[in-house]
Amino acid sequence: MGNHSSSTAFVSLEDVRVPAGRVLGEVGRGLAQLKATLTEGRILVANRGLGLAQEAYELILAYAKERQAFGQAIGGFQGVAFKIADMAARVDAVRCMIYRAARLRMAGHDCIREASMAKYLASEAAVRTAAEALLLHGGAGYMEEMKVARLYRDAPEAWIGEGTNEIQLGVIARSLGLP
Numbered sequence: 001m002g003n004h005s006s007s008t009a010f011v012s013l014e015d016v017r018v019p020a021g022r023v024l025g026e027v028g029r030g031l032a033q034l035k036a037t038l039t040e041g042r043i044l045v046a047n048r049g050l051g052l053a054q055e056a057y058e059l060i061l062a063y064a065k066e067r068q069a070f071g072q073a074i075g076g077f078q079g080v081a082f083k084i085a086d087m088a089a090r091v092d093a094v095r096c097m098i099y100r101a102a103r104l105r106m107a108g109h110d111c112i113r114e115a116s117m118a119k120y121l122a123s124e125a126a127v128r129t130a131a132e133a134l135l136l137h138g139g140a141g142y143m144e145e146m147k148v149a150r151l152y153r154d155a156p157e158a159w160i161g162e163g164t165n166e167i168q169l170g171v172i173a174r175s176l177g178l179p
Contacts, residue, residue, distance in 0.1 A: 039112050041162040042119040043105060046098045049122030049158035053094065053129040056151045057087040060133040080136060087129050094118070094125045113175035120168040123158035130155040 025033045061084055064075030074080050101118040104111035130151040134141040141148045159165050 035112065038162055039115045040105065042115040042168070043098065043101050045158060045161040046094070046101070046115070046118035046122035048161075049119070049126035049155075050091065050094050050098055052126040052151055052155055052158065053087070053091050053122070056126075056130045056133040056148060056155075057084070057091050059148050059151075060084060060087070060136050063137060074136075083132055083136065087132065090125045090129065094122045097121050113172055116163075116168040116171040116175075119158075119162060120165050120172070123155075123165055126155040126158045 061075075064080055064084055065073050067074045069077075075084065097114070097118045101111050101114035104114055130148070134148050134152045137146065137148050140146060141152075143149060163171075
């Protein structure tokens with residue numbers, strides 16, 4: 001559907017034996033290594049979602065300033081202006097959450113909750129911002145050759161990478177002491 005810039009494949013390993021000299025990390029600590037990798041991966045997926053949302057926002061902002069309807073730029077209509085202002089706020093808030101998670105990780109702190117929050121918020125922002133930008137472009141936005149249409153197709157991948165958003169909400173809920 002989307003994300004043609006990245007290859008994805010299914011890998012299945014059965015009856016694999018790893019020589020002791022080729023083991024990554026420590027034997028028996030695989031789950032801890034996986035969690036650390038997922039935490040970093042979630043921050044990276046959040047960055048991808050942020051980049052996508054940022055690009056969709058920038059495209060519609062430029063379009064709203066140039067596209068004319070009823071004798072004025074469509075950005076002059078309150079309904080359009082408020083949607084774009086909401087996108088700007090959403091993109092900036094997501095950036096702040098990603099920076100927070102990254103700073104904690106770089107300082108060596110546990111940031112599983114923050115990484116999950118960043119991934120969740122960024123993926124939701126990517127999908128919503130791309131969809132709204134496409135709609136505000138009107139019929140032209142739906143044309144396959146339009147950049148905003150590609151963003152719209154690529155955005156849902158952010159819901160899935162490094163764990164679905166439902167998994168992220170579960171991680172966040174458990175970190176809050178919820179069962």
